[in-house]
Structures are given as structure tokens and as C-alpha cells.
Amino acid sequence: LKDWINSMADPNTYGDEMANIAVADRYHIQLIIFRAGELLTxxxxxxxxxxxxxxxxxxxxxxxxxxxxxxxxxxxRNSERLSKHNKLNLLSTSTN
Known part of the structure; x- marks a missing residue:
């Protein structure tokens, strides 16, 4: 996995699916990437x-x-907390 991470640092292989396949072959694992959430399993x-x-x-x-x-x-959780805080600020600002 370190090799795969290092390959992602190279702009020439950024987002390269072949890099993922090479890592899967090398370590005999299957990489499943969900594009929407960018989940790697x-x-x-x-x-x-x-x-x-x-x-x-x-x-x-x-x-x-x-x-x-x-x-x-x-x-x-931090993002949700900040989002709620910002919404409360917007509501209080709009009522003034």
C-alpha cells in the first residue's frame, strides 16, 4: 500500500486505475473504490x-x-458541528 500511496504523489499517475490494479496484483488483494464517497476497501x-x-x-x-x-x-462530526453552528449564525443574523 505504501507503493500505491507513493505512486499517487506522482502527478503522472494521479487517478491512474492501472496503479490500483498493479497494487492489487502485487499484494493479492482486491481494491474496491466507491467514487461517490471515495471509500477504499x-x-x-x-x-x-x-x-x-x-x-x-x-x-x-x-x-x-x-x-x-x-x-x-x-x-x-467536526464538520457537522461546524455546519450546525454556521446555520445558527445565519438564522440569528437573518432575524436581526
Whole structure:
């Protein structure tokens, strides 16, 4: 997976599906990427056991990073909290 992450740092292979396939072949895993949520699941195809689940996030312009689910959940909670806070501010501003 480190090789795959390093390949994402190269602007020439950014978003390259062949890089994903090469990693899957090398480590005998299956990479399932959901474009909408950018969810990466690494599955051992022999027994179907999920080895690692993380979300891919854009970092800068040329690469992506693997983020553990716990960190993503924390970021989501923070985002929701900030969103609610901003909505309350907008409501209080519009009523004045």
C-alpha cells in the first residue's frame, strides 16, 4: 500500500486505475473504490476478509492519502458541528 500511496504523489499517475490494479496484483488483494464517497476497501479475495478500510481524501492537487475510519468519523462530526453552528449564525443574523 505504501507503493500505491507513493505512486499517487506522482502527478503522472494521479487517478491512474492501472496503479490500483498493479497494487492489487502485487499484494493479492482486491481494491474496491466507491467514487461517490471515495471509500477504499482492501479485501483478501481468497477468504473475503476485509483487511483494511479507509477513506481516500484529496491532499493538495496531485495525490491522495489513506485516512483511517476513526479519523474520518471525527472529521465528519467536526464538520457537522461546524455546519450546525454556521446555520445558527445565519438564522440569528437573518432575524436581526
Amino acid at each position: 482492501v479485501v483478501n479475495p481468497r477468504d473475503g476478509y476485509v483487511k483494511h478500510t479507509a477513506f481516500l481524501i484529496n491532499v493538495g492537487t496531485h495525490y491522495k492519502a489513506l485516512v483511517p475510519r476513526c479519523e474520518l468519523e471525527e472529521a465528519r
